[in-house]
Amino acid sequence: MKRDTIDLIGHQYGRLTVLKEVERNKYARRFLCRCECGKETVAYMSNLRTGHKKSCGCLRDERVSQANQRDLTGRRFGSLKVIKRSEKKSKSGKANWTCHCDCGNTADVLSDRLLNGTTSSCGCRRAARGRELAADTNTRYRVDGVMTTKLKQKMRSDNRTGVKGVVANVNKKGKVKYVASITVKGQYYYLGRFNSLEDAVAARKKGEELYHDPYLNGSDDKIK
Ligand SMILES: [Zn+2]
Ligand SMILES: [Zn+2]
Numbered sequence: 001m002k003r004d005t006i007d008l009i010g011h012q013y014g015r016l017t018v019l020k021e022v023e024r025n026k027y028a029r030r031f032l033c034r035c036e037c038g039k040e041t042v043a044y045m046s047n048l049r050t051g052h053k054k055s056c057g058c059l060r061d062e063r064v065s066q067a068n069q070r071d072l073t074g075r076r077f078g079s080l081k082v083i084k085r086s087e088k089k090s091k092s093g094k095a096n097w098t099c100h101c102d103c104g105n106t107a108d109v110l111s112d113r114l115l116n117g118t119t120s121s122c123g124c125r126r127a128a129r130g131r132e133l134a135a136d137t138n139t140r141y142r143v144d145g146v147m148t149t150k151l152k153q154k155m156r157s158d159n160r161t162g163v164k165g166v167v168a169n170v171n172k173k174g175k176v177k178y179v180a181s182i183t184v185k186g187q188y189y190y191l192g193r194f195n196s197l198e199d200a201v202a203a204r205k206k207g208e209e210l211y212h213d214p215y216l217n218g219s220d221d222k223i224k
Contacts, residue, residue, distance in 0.1 A: 006045070008021075008031055008045060008048065008049075009021070009031075011048075013033070013043075013048045013049075013051070013053065013054060014051070014053075014054025014055055014059070015035050015036040015037070015054055015055040015056075015058070015059060016033035016034070016035055016036075016041070016043065016048065016053070016054065016055060016056070017033060017034050018031045018032075018033050018048070019031070019032045019033060019034055019040075020032050022042055023042075028044055028045065028046065029044070029045040030042050030043065030044055030045070031043055031045060031048065033048075033056075035055050035056035035058060036055070037055070037056060037058045039056040039058070040056070041055075041056040041057070064092065064093055064094055065093075067094065067095065067111050067112060067115075068093070068094065068095040068111065070095075070111065071085075072097050072111065072114060072115075073085070073097075075114075077099075077109075077114045077115075077117070077119070077120055078117075078119075078120025078121055078125070079101050079102040079103065079120060079121040079122070079124070079125060080099040080100070080101055080102075080107070080109065080114070080119070080120060080121060080122070081099060081100045082097045082098070082099050082114070083097075083098045083099060083100055083106075084097070084098050085097060085098075086098045086108045088108060090110055094110050094111060094112065095110070095111045096108045096109065096110055096111075097109055097110075097111065097114060099114075099122070101121050101122035101124060102121070103121070103122060103124045105122040105123075105124065106122070107122040107123070161178065161197060161200075163197070163200075163201050163204065164204070165180060165181055165182050165191075165204040165207070165208075166178055166179070166180050166197065166200045166201060166204050167179050167181075168197075177193050177194065177195065178193070178194045178195070178196065178197050178199070178200035179192075179193050179194075179200065180192055180193075180194065180200040180201075180203040180204040180207065181204075181207075182204065182207040182208065182211050184211045189207065189211065191203045191204060191206070191207045
């Protein structure tokens with residue numbers, strides 16, 4: 001179904017019931033909705049249909065207050081031990097907890113950062129790990145100014161061809177084109193645009209021989 005013929009009026013998305021369309025342009029459509037809590041809110045069609053918007057905001061408020069009610073006193077998260085609820089709340093109203101770190105520092109940490117494992121020290125662990133990593137990376141992976149680990153890195157997430165350095169694009173006519181490229185020393189090299197995946201892969205292979213091999217050969221013993 002074409003996007004601009006979809007009728008959302010009367011539909012229910014989470015707590016929202018769609019009342020009427022209030023805006024429509026080339027890029028988006030917006031609808032006035034009534035929430036179960038009684039408030040009205042305007043939502044983008046895309047947010048409704050993907051489930052990104054399910055209430056006027058009351059749903060999130062409830063979740064936050066539920067998380068805030070949880071008592072974390074005495075619990076341990078990594079190097080942190082929770083001492084008490086902090087007086088300070090975050091801007092969004094989330095609870096903060098005063099924690100003792102094993103290193104001796106005290107830190108205020110948000111509930112969800114403790115619970116989902118994002119924060120497990122006052123910051124001392126991350127600092128130490130960062131220093132180790134930096135030292136390690138510099139001595140082991142830097143060959144002639146090129147980060148060899150980067151050359152062997154996994155494919156980028158927007159790559160849909162399954163081949164590193166080859167991205168599939170669909171043009172206006174719906175035709176698929178394959179663009180081959182390579183990045184060395186932070187420099188992007190365009191290798192060409194092809195109708196077939198095979199040609200693009202071949203171009204990328206040539207590019208690798210041309211740009212990468214001088215850096216990779218002889219350095220393998222230094223790469224994990
Ligand atoms: Zn609501
Ligand atoms: Zn610490």
